[in-house]
Amino acid sequence: MTAAPASGPAEATTTPTHDCRVAFAATLLDLAAADPRVVAVCNDSVGSSGLGEFAARHPDRLVNVGIAEQAMVGVGAGLAGGGRIPFVCAASPFLTGRALEQIKADVAYSRANVKLCGMSPGLAYGALGPTHHSIEDLAWLRALADLTVVVPADPAETAEAVRWAHAHDGPVFLRVGRTPVPALTPHVPFAPGRAAVLRRGEDVTLVGVGTTVSLLTEAADRLALRGVSARVLNMSTVSPLDERAVREAAEDTRGIVTVEEHTVRGGLGGAVAEAVVTHRPVPMRILGVPGVFAPTGDPRFLREHFRITAAAAERAALDLLGRAP
């Protein structure tokens, strides 16, 4: 099953897109220059975490523990216990899967001032396969108390989220995408725990995180042409969830579509559904990886294969409203 591409090739080439790791790395460098407490901890991921320049400028403040994720997270917690602000950077599947208990006990439960940076999440590693896909991380991490889970959607929001994480005294997980994304319009400044409204609408609500948010603004613009008014929420803080924004969406519109580069089990859709059924049940459609391990394919192919697209979001919204596609 292959859906139509989200946008034509011409459009894709005219909209500039960005790897959010670039904004992440630049912001971390700025913070490190201004604040000697900032350290980076990684698992032989200097390049893939965008830490090359950090290593060059602050070699003493880059702790590369080698390929050892459990020790990496524990070392981060110990550095935080020594008054440092560690940004613990690793590919998201290994950071979250391999070191989940360290994230739970050493960071969240101990309320250590550690900033966990899950790089290249979702389907970013494409053809490298399900071992390298990180489509369970949000489900795993939002189950943990006292851990703020943030998924920035574009470079500007990434930079703002990194600055906020640095200033915030407490455990944070940042999901930093490598899949190129366009700059969002309008730009709504990152506010922790608050969903950003990117399109106002009364018929249906589209909720996304990270790489899917730009797909939803595109879907909303297409729905508008068909007379459907779609609200778009960038739910950049997945935990704790902005329940008020979800409740308002359930009260103001006839249903909610969530789209995430993550399994449909327990991620953004699950979080929104929990709030919806608790506060005001309305129909939902949850789009994402449908509880399977992905076949071989590049990220773009996989997103289309799993209908993580603007067109699929548009169809789901119409279906939810009882309208013909």
Added chain:
Amino acid sequence: MTLRPVPGGARHLRELRRSLTEAPEAERRSRLAGIAAAIRRRNLAMILRAGMGHVGGDFSAVDILTVLYLLVLDCDPERPRDPERDRFIQSKGHGSGALYATLSYAGFFADAELDTYMAPLSPLGGHPDCRKVPGVETNTGPLGHGLPFAVGAALAARLDGSPRRTFVLTGDGELQEGSNWEAALAAAHHRLDSLTVVVDRNGLQQGARTEDTSGLEPLSAKWEAFGFTVRAVDGHDHEALRRELSAPPPPGRPRCLIAATHKGHGVSFMADRVEWHHRVPTAEEARRAMEELQR
């Protein structure tokens, strides 16, 4: 923190440390033996009251904890978050009873609080919570978490240019957790000579002897191969522990003290018996144990 330090506790601990340090060795031995026995009695009373606990592992570590808190660690019970404190991390979190009894003895919180051990809503749970218990650096309980944290703590001290030291107490069974060896590699690679790992080598884990489960020997050679300076010490000999723990480590290498201990040490019918990992004594057993701990 829900627990408050004992008023005047810091001064009391300083004076106790000074008088113990200055005392002739024979007197110091005798006084430390008495203190350790008192901590064991308090520890046992906590377990009897709670109806749960890990008496075997508690008692194998009490002497190490006694020497650390009373003679070695630069710590202040009235300023438990002082940035320049020496760090102590008890990786074997199930030995919480011994840790709490020792912390309380050292003045970090009142003795009466120990009566709430594992009671509903008590800050003193079955595994230590750094958000509730002053003196606890990080939350342990799952095994193999202490050493990675300690490596980070020692790295932070180095970045600060601080002479503060980091000590971590691990069980021996928990060395089966791979995270320890990840951290050991990093500790040696970074030449963390302010770091001391103390292995509570009682030879028993929850279900059986370590050597009958997933053998650790030759343990000393393993740490040496990982780049540590290794020393063997009698984990119940306060003078030997004091000497080893106080000595500045050789430069450039982290240090591992393999402390030969007995699970359930101090009570004849508990010592070296695997069932006392977490058995709770009957009333008659408790009476006999308390009698033996009177010395």
